[in-house]
Amino acid sequence: MTHWFHRNPLKATAPVSFSLYGVAASTGANKICNDLKATRARLLELLTDVTANAEMLKNATDAYFSLLQGFIISLDGTTQENKLRFIQNFKWTDTLQGNIPSAQQDAVFELVSMGFNVALWYTKFGSRMSGKEDITENEAKEVHRSLKTAAGIFRHLKDSYIPRLITPAEKGRDLEARVIDTYIVQCQAEAQEVTIARAIELKHNANLIAALAYETANFYQKADHTLTSLEPDYTAKWRKYLQLKQCFYMAYAYCYHGQTLLASDKCGESIRSLQEAEKFYGKAEDLCKEYRQTKGPGSTAKPSEQLFFRKLGSWIKNTLEKCQRENGFIYFQKVPPEAPQLELKANYGLVEPIPFEFPALHPQWSPEVYASFDLTKGLKDDKAKPKPEEEVKPMKEPDLKPQKDSGCLIS
Numbered sequence: 001m002t003h004w005f006h007r008n009p010l011k012a013t014a015p016v017s018f019s020l021y022g023v024a025a026s027t028g029a030n031k032i033c034n035d036l037k038a039t040r041a042r043l044l045e046l047l048t049d050v051t052a053n054a055e056m057l058k059n060a061t062d063a064y065f066s067l068l069q070g071f072i073i074s075l076d077g078t079t080q081e082n083k084l085r086f087i088q089n090f091k092w093t094d095t096l097q098g099n100i101p102s103a104q105q106d107a108v109f110e111l112v113s114m115g116f117n118v119a120l121w122y123t124k125f126g127s128r129m130s131g132k133e134d135i136t137e138n139e140a141k142e143v144h145r146s147l148k149t150a151a152g153i154f155r156h157l158k159d160s161y162i163p164r165l166i167t168p169a170e171k172g173r174d175l176e177a178r179v180i181d182t183y184i185v186q187c188q189a190e191a192q193e194v195t196i197a198r199a200i201e202l203k204h205n206a207n208l209i210a211a212l213a214y215e216t217a218n219f220y221q222k223a224d225h226t227l228t229s230l231e232p233d234y235t236a237k238w239r240k241y242l243q244l245k246q247c248f249y250m251a252y253a254y255c256y257h258g259q260t261l262l263a264s265d266k267c268g269e270s271i272r273s274l275q276e277a278e279k280f281y282g283k284a285e286d287l288c289k290e291y292r293q294t295k296g297p298g299s300t301a302k303p304s305e306q307l308f309f310r311k312l313g314s315w316i317k318n319t320l321e322k323c324q325r326e327n328g329f330i331y332f333q334k335v336p337p338e339a340p341q342l343e344l345k346a347n348y349g350l351v352e353p354i355p356f357e358f359p360a361l362h363p364q365w366s367p368e369v370y371a372s373f374d375l376t377k378g379l380k381d382d383k384a385k386p387k388p389e390e391e392v393k394p395m396k397e398p399d400l401k402p403q404k405d406s407g408c409l410i411s
Contacts, residue, residue, distance in 0.1 A: 026372035151353035237296025244287035268333030
């Protein structure tokens with residue numbers, strides 16, 4: 001469904017020419033520099049190409065990262081830092097802080113920044129795919145896989161490469177722990193939404209659906225809480241989205257828990273659970289309005305306009321009315337004053353990130369070629385370095401028009 005997911009903008013970057021004239025002292029070294037420039041440009045181009053698919057992007061990322069590894073991995077048989085790691089300057093913006101860039105003369109900074117953008121692409125690709133009018137089962141699996149892939153990339157960057165940065169990330173920047181943790185958890189939560197939609201469509205056990213919805217709501221709550229200590233100027237809109245999704249899936253959890261209770265002839269408790277579902281659904285509706293009115297980075301999702309969202313409201317209302325009728329004719333049970341405590345644990349369908357690894361070193365990086373980069377000669381031309389005042393323009397992302405909402409449950 002179009003506009004179901006909130007998406008922050010891609011990171012923008014200054015051009016990098018890799019013109020290491022003087023230092024790149026062989027034909028092989030010059031070829032690597034030229035290929036780095038070309039593959040970087042191609043990857044950035046694909047990130048905003050609406051026709052790109054996962055295979056195209058993987059080929060482009062492998063091509064660039066396998067070459068960039070030659071600036072990071074130790075290639076001289078020692079444990080010393082790669083001599084090329086700090087030779088080239090890179091400039092990147094952050095998803096939450098507009099066009100104000102950070103600059104570091106560090107190839108690891110480039111690796112994690114570009115890797116971050118690749119992960120964002122997978123979230124946007126999954127969102128676009130879910131917006132198709134008649135999504136197939138295979139396409140739903142692709143959405144699910146894309147979100148788990150993104151979570152895996154974010155986690156790998158956080159665990160293996162961000163700790164290697166010489167200059168730690170500033171508060172609220174993308175590479176700071178709270179921000180990247182939020183992206184990881186959001187990806188997991190959204191992937192579980194696909195699982196829930198599938199479980200509903202196949203009419204799985206109500207208790208399983210309630211448990212999955214409860215786990216998903218907890219994911220969204222965790223993501224929201226992770227952002228509490230960051231500036232509201234750039235997190236308020238994102239947090240409203242996380243809060244509305246948390247309330248929406250709490251409504252789902254209480255709704256399906258109510259059905260489980262009714263099936264066990266606990267009609268009074270079922271009514272109270274459904275009343276709680278109604279309360280959370282009302283909160284989600286209010287938060288949808290607040291979210292639309294809150295300023296901040298990113299695309300504005302429109303969940304309350306989706307049939308998937310509205311169907312839940314009708315489902316809660318009709319099920320509650322049914323339970324109240326049944327209680328008046330058959331059960332005559334007292335409705336508890338307190339909502340039931342949800343102690344639900346899903347044994348199936350929980351999402352874990354797909355493990356990610358950067359590609360192996362490109363075959364062009366032979367020991368001879370690496371040795372031919374001669375740092376003692378110094379760079380003859382320093383134009384490759386972005387100037388401090390150089391403006392970093394935002395990425396031109398495609399403006400997707402909403403498609404007709406078929407109410408497909410694979411959201």
